[in-house]
Each structure stands twice: as structure tokens, then as C-alpha cells.
Amino acid sequence: MLTFIIRRLLWTVLVMFVITVVVFVIFFKTPGVDPARALAGRSPNPQTLAEIRAQLGLGRPFPIEYGIMMKKIFITRDLVSYSNQGVRVVQEVFAASPATLSLVFGAALLWVVLAIAVGIAAALLRGTVFDPLIMVVALVGVSAPVFWVGQIVNMVSQGTMHDTFLFSWVPPLGYTPFTQDPLLWFKGLVLPWITLSILYIGFYGRVLRANLLEVQNEDYVRTARAKGISERRVLLRHTLRTSMITFVSLFGLDFAALVAGGALLTEVVFGIHGVGYLTWQALTNLDLPTLMATTIYGAFFIVLVNAIVDVGYAWLDPRIRPT
Amino acid sequence: MATLLEQAEVDTELRPAIAGRNPWALAARRLWHNRIAMASLVLFLLIVVLCLAAPLYAHDVAHVNPFVPNLNGHTVVNGKVVPVMQRGGGVLKLGETPIGPTWDVSHYFLGADSTGRDVAALLLYGGRSSLLIGIGSAVLCSLAATVIALIAGFFGGVTDSIASRIMDVIWAFPVFLLAICIGTELLTHTNGFQFGPVHVDPTSLWLPTVIIAFIYIPYVYRPVRGQVLSVVNKEFVEAATAQGAGNMRLIFSEILPNVVSTVIVLMPLMIATTILTESALSFLGIGVQPPNVSWGTIIQDGTDLVYTRPWVTIAPGLMILLTVLSLNVLGDGVRDALDPRAKLRVEG
Numbered sequence: 001m002l003t004f005i006i007r008r009l010l011w012t013v014l015v016m017f018v019i020t021v022v023v024f025v026i027f028f029k030t031p032g033v034d035p036a037r038a039l040a041g042r043s044p045n046p047q048t049l050a051e052i053r054a055q056l057g058l059g060r061p062f063p064i065e066y067g068i069m070m071k072k073i074f075i076t077r078d079l080v081s082y083s084n085q086g087v088r089v090v091q092e093v094f095a096a097s098p099a100t101l102s103l104v105f106g107a108a109l110l111w112v113v114l115a116i117a118v119g120i121a122a123a124l125l126r127g128t129v130f131d132p133l134i135m136v137v138a139l140v141g142v143s144a145p146v147f148w149v150g151q152i153v154n155m156v157s158q159g160t161m162h163d164t165f166l167f168s169w170v171p172p173l174g175y176t177p178f179t180q181d182p183l184l185w186f187k188g189l190v191l192p193w194i195t196l197s198i199l200y201i202g203f204y205g206r207v208l209r210a211n212l213l214e215v216q217n218e219d220y221v222r223t224a225r226a227k228g229i230s231e232r233r234v235l236l237r238h239t240l241r242t243s244m245i246t247f248v249s250l251f252g253l254d255f256a257a258l259v260a261g262g263a264l265l266t267e268v269v270f271g272i273h274g275v276g277y278l279t280w281q282a283l284t285n286l287d288l289p290t291l292m293a294t295t296i297y298g299a300f301f302i303v304l305v306n307a308i309v310d311v312g313y314a315w316l317d318p319r320i321r322p323t
Numbered sequence: 324m325a326t327l328l329e330q331a332e333v334d335t336e337l338r339p340a341i342a343g344r345n346p347w348a349l350a351a352r353r354l355w356h357n358r359i360a361m362a363s364l365v366l367f368l369l370i371v372v373l374c375l376a377a378p379l380y381a382h383d384v385a386h387v388n389p390f391v392p393n394l395n396g397h398t399v400v401n402g403k404v405v406p407v408m409q410r411g412g413g414v415l416k417l418g419e420t421p422i423g424p425t426w427d428v429s430h431y432f433l434g435a436d437s438t439g440r441d442v443a444a445l446l447l448y449g450g451r452s453s454l455l456i457g458i459g460s461a462v463l464c465s466l467a468a469t470v471i472a473l474i475a476g477f478f479g480g481v482t483d484s485i486a487s488r489i490m491d492v493i494w495a496f497p498v499f500l501l502a503i504c505i506g507t508e509l510l511t512h513t514n515g516f517q518f519g520p521v522h523v524d525p526t527s528l529w530l531p532t533v534i535i536a537f538i539y540i541p542y543v544y545r546p547v548r549g550q551v552l553s554v555v556n557k558e559f560v561e562a563a564t565a566q567g568a569g570n571m572r573l574i575f576s577e578i579l580p581n582v583v584s585t586v587i588v589l590m591p592l593m594i595a596t597t598i599l600t601e602s603a604l605s606f607l608g609i610g611v612q613p614p615n616v617s618w619g620t621i622i623q624d625g626t627d628l629v630y631t632r633p634w635v636t637i638a639p640g641l642m643i644l645l646t647v648l649s650l651n652v653l654g655d656g657v658r659d660a661l662d663p664r665a666k667l668r669v670e671g
Contacts, residue, residue: 015491015495018492019492019495019496022496026504026505026508027504027508030508030509038508139652140644140648143599143647143648143651144640144643145599145602145606145619145622145640145643145644147603148622148639148644149640151626151629151636152636152640154629155630155633158630159629159630257497257498261497262497262498262499264499265603265606268607279500279503280607283503283506283507283607283608283609284608288507288508291507292504295496295497295500295503299495299496299497302495302496302497303495306495
């Protein structure tokens with residue numbers, strides 16, 4: 001087990017290193033693009049360009065350029081955004097993360113509960129008209145572009161039906177920190193939570209239903225039934241538990257991807273100033289330093305969560321522990 | 324029991340011997356008999372044909388050029404001449420609001436966008452870009468992933484390790500962030516790029532196609548490589564080796580036919596995913612660039628009009644929804660047809 005953890009950790013560190021190199025190459029070594037000009041944002045003046053070249057040691061050998069960049073991102077953390085009046089980007093990423101975490105945690109809670117409900121309902125109602133009906137609705141949820149659903153939700157809740165009792169409680173778009181006003185925080189996040197979770201409810205519900213049906217024919221489920229255990233207990237103790245394996249492993253990956261920037265579209269549509277919103281602002285302003293910071297920190301988060309999930313898995317289930 | 328047996332005997336006497344069919348014909352038959360899948364295929368083809376007919380609609384029915392802003396134009400509604408951009412519309416009664424849907428296919432069926440262009444015509448042209456990029460990148464991605472997977476799985480050892488590790492790194496990137504990084508970096512260069520002998524215009528549809536194809540390579544690579552690994556040590560490959568087949572023949576005529584079905588099963592789902600990704604990137608402004616339009620850019624354009632002219636937003640979203648939904652249903656059907664045993668399993 002210890003060797004497994006060490007190997008996995010070494011691999012994680014290696015992947016992180018490669019990721020930083022890849023991001024560096026994309027931003028600094030794209031053929032035919034002057035990195036100083038690219039980093040400076042729209043319409044830079046020659047003074048800024050010279051400043052950038054000096055600060056980042058551009059024009060020096062590759063490893064030194066790379067080293068200076070990494071030092072500015074991870075150690076001194078004083079990489080600044082040139083198109084945004086010298087804001088320190090790493091601090092900005094960390095300042096934006098509570099909004100993203102609020103959004104993703106709430107949506108994750110919603111989608112886990114509802115996806116389990118949908119999956120179980122569809123599996124129990126198999127053979128009736130409701131099972132295919134639920135699955136079609138789930139598929140519609142999977143097929144709808146999330147930013148479009150968000151726009152429609154805004155249109156209804158902020159526009160046409162805002163004055164009716166249904167949506168009069170919805171605050172204007174934006175994010176209020178929990179510490180500032182918990183009630184407003186909650187009110188402002190309800191619709192974004194629902195919007196973000198629709199896709200995952202549909203997808204996880206379908207996965208769970210398929211797994212439930214697959215497990216239903218296993219010997220141990222038949223044994224449980226033969227023992228005379230009630231159907232409910234068979235479902236909760238025997239079928240559901242095994243079916244949750246795929247569900248849980250997918251959940252780890254999707255959750256990490258959402259925190260690392262996958263919630264971007266939802267954040268943009270609802271004006272939630274999280275990491276995704278920051279990324280979007282950076283790309284509309286062609287603010288590459290910020291983009292670099294959000295990408296590297298996002299990718300690191302994903303790699304770390306994957307490593308934790310793998311180790312946790314190996315700890316729980318010795319069969320998948322490779323040497 | 325006896326009656327059943329008798330019945331069976333009668334049947335074998337009356338019926339001709341069962342003709343042998345190849346598995347592809349069997350799969351096609353199964354798909355043909357899957358009504359829901361066929362309906363979704365028809366829907367998808369209908370959308371494709373409609374979008375291909377965009378120039379016909381724009382030129383012969385609506386008589387507009389949807390790529391030219393029409394801020395001062397006029398059109399006829401109920402026999403009255405009205406300006407395309409109407410003054411004092413909207414909640415604040417300020418500024419100009421484009422004309423709303425006329426529900427008349429011959430002019431401004433779905434209204435106009437913020438620069439007075441016909442939304443219905445734009446929608447069809449946008450569909451061309453969206454479908455082209457979606458299908459193009461899915462095909463490109465599957466081709467690249469299959470070739471890498473074949474090489475990695477067939478040669479194994481170091482080749483396999485290197486290929487798989489590279490895929491792991493691409494996989495580790497948040498999908499959108501990787502696309503955003505590449506897209507933004509390329510956008511900083513407004514004069515086009517020189518990749519060796521190839522010159523790429525920054526407004527070219529090739530850019531989003533290649534970017535999207537690239538980021539999804541690992542998603543196709545993993546299942547295909549798994550399939551290659553499960554086939555590569557089978558007896559028929561050994562038999563071919565014994566007959567003196569070279570590596571090329573082994574890869575392309577022995578192994579490839581056995582992994583093609585995996586790729587085909589993934590294809591509709593891949594196109595669905597790439598269309599969604601394209602629309603998201605275009606919505607963010609780093610996908611399709613003006614003067615080209617796609618469903619994503621129309622939704623983006625509709626953002627400011629969402630409270631006054633909602634159809635600019637609703638219509639392209641519905642098109643995406645219908646296209647992706649039909650592809651997802653078709654994908655389920657294709658999977659069931661090619662691999663009936665996997666009926667209960669769900670795509671990853």
C-alpha cells in the first residue's frame with residue numbers, strides 16, 4: 001500500500017510538472033506569437049512591453065524563462081495582470097474560489113440526491129410507461145447546453161415572471177458572500193444550483209439506473225430475496241450499494257472538474273464572480289497571466305483530487321491496487 | 324412441450340435454411356427496427372438538410388443577406404411598412420430594439436438580431452458551422468485517437484506507456500480551460516498564423532475544429548486502446564502472424580476491423596459532445612469568429628436582447644437541444660445494435 005501511495009504521488013508530481021510545461025509552451029512558445037505582446041493584453045504601449053520583458057526575463061534560455069514564471073506563480077506569487085492594472089493574479093484566483101465552491105458544493109448536493117432518486121425511481125418503475133419517460137426527460141437534461149438553460153432561467157426569473165409570486169424572491173444577478181448575508185447568499189444561488197445540476201442529475205440518474213438493473217440479476221441479490229428480506233431492504237442494502245461504485249468514482253472526477261473551472265458557463269450566465277468568471281473575464285480582455293494562473297491551479301486541483309480518489313479506492317478495494 | 328417441438332419441426336421443414344449474414348448487416352437490421360433510434364436519425368438528417376439549405380432560404384425565401392447588418396432597413400408586417408430596428412422598444416423605452424418574430428417565413432420569421440440581421444437565416448447558417456465543426460472535430464478526433472490507440476496497443480511496452488501517459492496529461496486538463504488557453508492564445512494573433520507551410524486565417528472554422536478534436540482525443544483513445552488490447556493476443560492475430568503478415572497488415576486488416584465498432588458506437592455521442600462544446604466556446608467568444616456565425620454566437624448575441632426579444636436566444640438553443648438529443652438517442656440505438664449484450668451498460 002505504501003509503495004502504491006508513493007508511486008501515485010510521484011506520478012502526480014510528474015503530471016503537475018508536465019502541465020506547467022504545457023501551459024508555458026502554449027503561452028510563451030506558440031510559433032509566430034511574441035509572448036510579451038500576448039501577455040500585455042489589448043493595444044499595449046512599448047513601455048509596458050519592455051517592462052514585461054524585463055520582469056519575466058523574456059528572451060533568456062527556455063529553462064530560465066520557465067523558472068522565473070513558475071517562481072512568480074508558486075513561490076513569490078507576484079505575477080501581475082498587465083491588462084488589469086497590475087492586479088496580483090494568484091491572490092485573485094484564491095479570492096474568487098469561495099464563490100465557485102459555494103456554487104459547486106450546492107449543485108453537487110442537489111445532483112447526488114436527485115440523481116439517486118431518479119435512478120431508483122426509473123429502476124423500480126421498469127416495465128411501466130414511467131421508466132422510459134423519466135429516461136427521456138433525463139436525456140433532455142443531458143442534451144441542453146447549460147448556458148442556454150441559464151439564459152432561459154434568467155429570462156423567466158428576472159424578466160417576464162419576476163413580478164409574480166413564483167420568482168419575486170429572486171435577487172438580481174450576482175453573488176453575495178455567505179459571511180455578508182447568508183439569506184441573500186442562499187437566494188442568489190438557488191437557481192444557479194438547479195441550472196448547473198440539471199445535466200448531472202440526468203447523466204447520473206441514467207448511469208445509476210443501468211447499474212441497478214445490471215446488479216439486480218446477481219446471485220447475491222437473489223440470495224437476499226430468497227432469505228425473505230423485504231424488497232426495500234434488498235434495494236438499499238444489496239443492490240444500491242454495489243451500484244454506487246461507478247456513481248462515486250464518476251462523482252470525484254466531475255466534482256473536481258467543476259471546481260477547477262467547469263462551472264465557468266454557469267458562473268458567467270449568473271454573474272457569479274468565481275474562478276470561472278475570472279477566467280472568462282481574462283479571455284475577453286486577452287489577459288493571459290490570469291488565464292495562466294486559473295488554468296494551472298485548476299489542473300493541479302484536478303490532478304490532486306484524482307490522486308486522492310485513486311488512493312482512497314485502493315484503500316477500500318485491494319483488488320484494484322496495482323503492485 | 325411436445326407441441327412446441329412439433330411446431331419447431333414443422334417450422335424447419337417449411338422455412339428455408341437461415342441465410343448467413345455478416346454482423347454489420349445484422350446490426351443495421353437491428354438499428355432499422357429500433358423505431359426510436361430511426362426517428363432520431365430522421366430528425367438529425369432533417370436538421371442537417373435544413374441547415375445545408377441555408378443559402379436557398381436566405382436567397383429565395385427571405386431575400387436577405389444575413390451577413391450584412393441591416394440597421395436602416397424596412398420590412399412589411401400585415402401590409403404595413405415597419406423599420407427593422409424599432410425605436411423606443413424594450414423596458415426602458417430607450418435605444419433601438421430589433422423587430423420581433425413575424426412568424427411569416429418570407430421575412431424575419433424569428434425577428435432580427437442586434438444589428439438587424441434575419442435571425443431565421445442566421446440560424447440556418449449558424450447550424451452549418453455548428454454541424455460542420457461538430458462532425459468535423461468528432462471525425463478528426465476519432466481518427467487521431469484510433470491511430471494512436473492502434474499503435475500503442477499493438478506495439479505495447481514503452482510505446483504504449485508513452486502514449487498513455489501523454490493522454491493522461493491531456494485528460495488532466497479541465498476540458499474548457501485547455502480549449503480556452505489555446506483559443507485565446509491564438510486569438511491574440513490577429514493576422515493569422517503560420518504553422519510551417521500552412522497559413523491559417525484566425526476566422527477559419529478549422530481552428531475551433533482542431534482545438535475541439537484535440538481536447539477530446541483521450542476520451543476516444545481510452546476505450547479504443549482497451550479494445551485493441553483485448554484483441555491483440557487473440558488466435559486470429561497469431562494465425563495471421565504465422566502466415567507471415569507484416570505489422571501493417573496485422574494492424575489494419577486484423578485488428579482495425581475489430582475495433583471499428585467501438586469507434587462507431589462512440590461517434591454519435593462524440594458529435595453530440597463536440598456540438599455542445601463548440602456552442603459553449605462560441606458563446607464565450609473563442610469559437611466561431613465573425614463574420615461566421617454558429618448557434619453559440621447567436622445565443623451570445625441574444626444575451627442583451629433576452630428580456631425584449633427572447634427568440635434570438637431560444638431558437639438556437641432549441642436547435643442545439645434537438646440536434647444533441649437526436650444524436651444521444653441515436654447513439655443509444657447504435658450501441659444496442661452493435662453490441663446487444665451491452666444493452667444495460669451505459670456510456671462512460
